[in-house]
Amino acid sequence: MLQIEQLAVNYGAIQALKGVSLTVAAGEVVTLIGGNGAGKSTLMKAISGLEPCAGGRIAFDGQDLARTPAHRRVALGIAQSPEGRQVFPDQSVRDNLLLGAYLRPAGDASIAADLEEQFTTFPRLRERQHQMAGTLSGGEQQMLAIGRALMARPRLLLLDEPSLGLAPLIVKEIFAVIRTLKQRGMTILLVEQMANQALKVADRAYVLKTGEIASSGPAQALLEDPAVREAYLGKH
Numbered sequence: 001m002l003q004i005e006q007l008a009v010n011y012g013a014i015q016a017l018k019g020v021s022l023t024v025a026a027g028e029v030v031t032l033i034g035g036n037g038a039g040k041s042t043l044m045k046a047i048s049g050l051e052p053c054a055g056g057r058i059a060f061d062g063q064d065l066a067r068t069p070a071h072r073r074v075a076l077g078i079a080q081s082p083e084g085r086q087v088f089p090d091q092s093v094r095d096n097l098l099l100g101a102y103l104r105p106a107g108d109a110s111i112a113a114d115l116e117e118q119f120t121t122f123p124r125l126r127e128r129q130h131q132m133a134g135t136l137s138g139g140e141q142q143m144l145a146i147g148r149a150l151m152a153r154p155r156l157l158l159l160d161e162p163s164l165g166l167a168p169l170i171v172k173e174i175f176a177v178i179r180t181l182k183q184r185g186m187t188i189l190l191v192e193q194m195a196n197q198a199l200k201v202a203d204r205a206y207v208l209k210t211g212e213i214a215s216s217g218p219a220q221a222l223l224e225d226p227a228v229r230e231a232y233l234g235k236h
């Protein structure tokens with residue numbers, strides 16, 4: 001579904017990505033792990049069209065995205081739940097979710113059905129649907145960010161650090177949701193610093209180190225790899 005070849009992204013003189021190649025097949029959950037500043041968020045932004053590529057190629061269903069602006073990528077089926085959630089704090093939970101469906105005409109019956117689906121997946125969002133998003137806890141805001149991305153009816157869901165800054169119990173809840181989405185057949189690219197949890201839910205994984213893929217393979221194999229365990233799982 002997603003093919004990335006030799007992708008390069010620069011910020012001025014900083015080479016954030018130096019020739020990254022990666023694939024995600026339909027129905028797979030692929031995780032990209034790596035430390036602070038490895039380039040994980042940059043890769044996500046390049047896929048969703050928020051950062052221009054300096055070299056290489058990103059293709060979705062075989063179509064080169066080089067000339068496809070971000071909003072067209074959403075229409076093709078790529079939706080991102082961004083790092084730091086970025087919900088609209090002064091709008092209600094419900095309106096934040098509806099914003100995710102902005103490509104469909106307001107009032108479309110499918111929007112109400114999808115809203116109901118998000119409320120089933122995230123019961124807390126149903127309870128709090130009329131509250132301003134800014135009053136939600138961090139975990140609830142994260143669920144809202146994922147729900148909003150799902151309202152775009154993506155075929156590829158990009159999740160950028162969904163566990164960031166959340167308490168361990170809430171992180172568990174977020175990963176349970178990712179598991180549910182996986183069981184429904186959703187294709188997911190998951191960026192995480194919580195490598196342990198991410199590798200447990202993923203089918204395959206890539207380790208990104210200073211803008212380059214340091215290793216890749218089945219998630220289970222990386223979970224057992226001593227070098228990965230030492231560097232990213234804090235275990236020897």
Ligand code: ATP
Nearest residue numbers: 011014016034035036037038039040041042043193
């Ligand atoms: P983190 O988990 O801390 O977000 P990351 O793996 O997502 O890390 P990126 O945010 O993609 O890493 O950053 C990769 C590199 O690019 C870092 O060296 C970072 O300082 C640099 N960088 C990121 N965004 C910008 C920007 N807007 N301008 C300049 N440099 C940037």
